[in-house]
């Protein structure tokens with residue numbers, strides 16, 4: 001009885017209220033004491049070299065150990081918190097506070113980046129209705145497979161990439177402060193504390209890299225053969241402006257800076273691309289969308305950021321109700 005009383009009194013401080021009320025856990029926590037005592041006495045009788053081997057075998061066979069370890073083990077989650085914990089520096093792991101701080105920074109960046117990029121892509125669907133047919137056909141044919149694998153929908157992939165090229169959320173990227181005097185390969189010199197960045201918008205509208213750079217060409221990044229096969233769907237040559245080389249939404253190079261550059265290129269872009277395709281795929285499969293006033297200003301710029309104007313309203317009409 002005494003041991004039971006001590007176990008009960010101790011349990012809240014050791015394991016917290018929830019586990020202290022868990023009958024299966026508490027039975028095992030009590031059994032653990034007795035099993036450990038017997039096991040320890042037995043092991044003391046063995047030659048020293050055998051103790052770790054036999055001790056390990058006994059520990060694995062004791063039921064109480066299994067229950068306790070299963071209840072106390074921190075589960076491995078498939079989420080962003082787990083990823084942050086695993087990528088925190090091994091030699092000086094981050095405190096819980098730092099992990100929450102990192103999580104909220106990523107939460108902000110990812111929600112802001114994705115919501116703005118998707119909003120602009122929806123505007124582009126409204127402004128360039130010639131793309132709706134081929135995109136909807138692609139979704140009808142491939143959305144189920146995309147749901148299984150998270151890959152595919154190459155026309156939608158290109159459409160989102162083109163929308164983000166012409167309306168990137170940020171006009172400047174890869175902002176860095178020089179921590180010590182620093183020179184670029186071309187000799188440009190930075191003193192300690194100087195800031196520099198890449199002109200994202202200017203780079204992505206450079207006519208050297210993008211034919212008809214200021215024209216929206218939703219399939220310019222797709223495979224030219226695939227786009228050619230759509231020619232029957234268009235009468236006005238809408239899909240003719242193509243890049244020299246096909247490029248996926250998640251690809252980045254010196255001409256496409258939406259995801260940043262170099263060592264800090266966005267690691268969330270594969271996830272972001274899938275989420276954006278889910279949202280736009282569902283819209284294409286279920287709705288017709290229309291800007292209430294297509295001629296009105298739909299974006300505004302604040303410093304280097306471009307955002308959708310809250311007044312730029314879109315009407316979504318379920319496909320079944322389209323007149």
Ligand code: HEM
Pocket residue numbers: 080106109110111113114117169173174175257258259260261263264265266267268269271272
């Ligand atoms: C359309 C949506 C997104 C855009 C446009 C975007 C853009 C960017 C850009 C430009 C950078 C580089 C910043 C720099 O070099 O200073 C970056 C970094 C980063 N992004 Fe994204 N991002 C998006 C979505 C996401 C999502 C969904 C996640 C995570 C779930 C994410 C996680 C990160 C992280 C952790 C970094 C920092 C990488 C590092 O420090 O090495 N992003 N993102």
